[in-house]
Amino acid sequence: MRPRIVVASEAGACYGVExxxxxxxxxxxxxxxxxxxxxxxxxxPQVVASLEEDGVGxxxxxxxxxxxxLVLRTHGVTPATERAAREAGAAVIDATCPYVKKxxxxxxxxxxxxxxxxxxxxxxxxxxxxxxxxxxxxLVVADAAELDGARVGRRVGVVVQTTQTRAxxxxxxxxLLDLAEEVRVVNTICDATTERQRxxxxxxxxxxxxxxxxxxxxxxxxxxAEICSERCxxxxxxxxxxxxxxxxxxxxxxxxxxxxxSTPHExxxxxxxxxxxxxxxVGE
Numbered sequence: 001m002r003p004r005i006v007v008a009s010e011a012g013a014c015y016g017v018e019x020x021x022x023x024x025x026x027x028x029x030x031x032x033x034x035x036x037x038x039x040x041x042x043x044x045p046q047v048v049a050s051l052e053e054d055g056v057g058x059x060x061x062x063x064x065x066x067x068x069x070l071v072l073r074t075h076g077v078t079p080a081t082e083r084a085a086r087e088a089g090a091a092v093i094d095a096t097c098p099y100v101k102k103x104x105x106x107x108x109x110x111x112x113x114x115x116x117x118x119x120x121x122x123x124x125x126x127x128x129x130x131x132x133x134x135x136x137x138x139l140v141v142a143d144a145a146e147l148d149g150a151r152v153g154r155r156v157g158v159v160v161q162t163t164q165t166r167a168x169x170x171x172x173x174x175x176l177l178d179l180a181e182e183v184r185v186v187n188t189i190c191d192a193t194t195e196r197q198r199x200x201x202x203x204x205x206x207x208x209x210x211x212x213x214x215x216x217x218x219x220x221x222x223x224x225a226e227i228c229s230e231r232c233x234x235x236x237x238x239x240x241x242x243x244x245x246x247x248x249x250x251x252x253x254x255x256x257x258x259x260x261x262s263t264p265h266e267x268x269x270x271x272x273x274x275x276x277x278x279x280x281x282v283g284e
Contacts, residue, residue, distance in 0.1 A: 002279045003208070003252040005272055010199040012268050014192035014261035016097030017042050020074045021264075023095045027069060028054050034068035038085055039126060041073050041095065042262040043218035046240065062088035069093065075126035076100040078133025099162045100127055103188035107135035110157030115184060118152075120172045121161030125219055128161055135159075144171040147179065156180040162190040163220035163261070165197060165227070192261055193220055200224050200258040204231035207256030209248055212237045213271050214260030221260025228258065240267075241274035249279050 013021075020041055027035055028051075036057045040048045048058065059065045062085040070089035072082065076096040086092050110117050117138035121128040132138055141147055156176055160169050166189060176183045204210050210228040212235060214221030225237040236248060249255060255275055259268050 002276065003249060003255050005255045005257060005275055005279075006203060006207070007268060007272060008196070008199040008203045008256065008258040010192070010195040011257070012259045012261070012263050012265045014190065014196075016074055016099060016190070016192075017262050017264075020071075020095035020097070021047070023093055024051060024056055024071055025054070027071065027093055028056055031055075031069055033090065034065065035071070036065040036068050037071040037073055037095075038062065038065075038077060038081070039073045039075070041071065043215040043221075043260075044262040044264075045215055046267065047262070047264065065089060071095050073126065074100070076104060076130035077126075078130055080133060081130075096130075097162070097190075099188065099190040099192075100130065103127075103131050103159050103162060103186075104134045106159045106186040106188055107131050107138065107157075110159070110184065110186070111135040111138070113157070115155050115157030116153035118156055118158045118172070118176065119161065120158065120164055120169050122219060125161065127163075127219075131159065131161075141172060143168055144175040147172065147175045152176065152179040154180060155182045156184070158183065158185045159188050161219065162188055163193050163223060164189055165223055166194060190261070193223075196220070196224060196258065196261060197227055200256075201227050201231060203256040203258060204228040204235065207232050207254045208234060208252035209254075210235040210256040210258065211244070211271060211275065212258055212260070213239070213267060214263045215239060218260045218262050221262065224258055224260055228256075232256070238271070241271050244271070244274055244278055246278045249275065252279075255279070 117135040228235040
């Protein structure tokens, strides 16, 4: 008998991603000259490839697209990079997610007010690098353990990568309370991230198998896969339906499906349909 296939109540592309895609597609429809995104628009290789087919290129440096229209990616950029883009490009479209902008402004404000800024996030991630540009010298930590041996000031201000988990933020803040006299926290975790994590966790507790859809370099999708794996060992992180294996679903009664915030809903539908076809063939 085919297992029940349930998509998490909150899954897939968030407002920031949908907004960015609409901005770029609208620009592509009306653009008379070259159009580029400064870095991949979102962490979804299939979407980026689709945009390239529509004539939207990707550059890593503003100088590579002099005179063209440049789109700032959803993850945001440093103030210096934005200035360089505006100097190099014929026009600039800012597709930075509003939640990321909130983190940028919070870090900048805390720095100006004399706090030592701590960013809870992944070193080297584009969003974190953009936030660092608004608070030069900030300390970046991925978890509480990274505070061991760190030089922490008397007054600390905390911002967090929008795709981090609340559990990680709480652990870092608890540790900072032992190290600093004053800890000011601006919770910049995206609501959509939290909703997707809660829905995925709930579904994973009920499911025999969980499929997590999204780019492997997507931080929020990776966190979803980690959350689901803790609750359902038979969790598989994929990018495309072609990666599915029939053997994963043998004996399963309920298959849960969730997706990161950079995954359009049509990709979720394609994977759910592919699972149904595979399950029809299991045991034949």
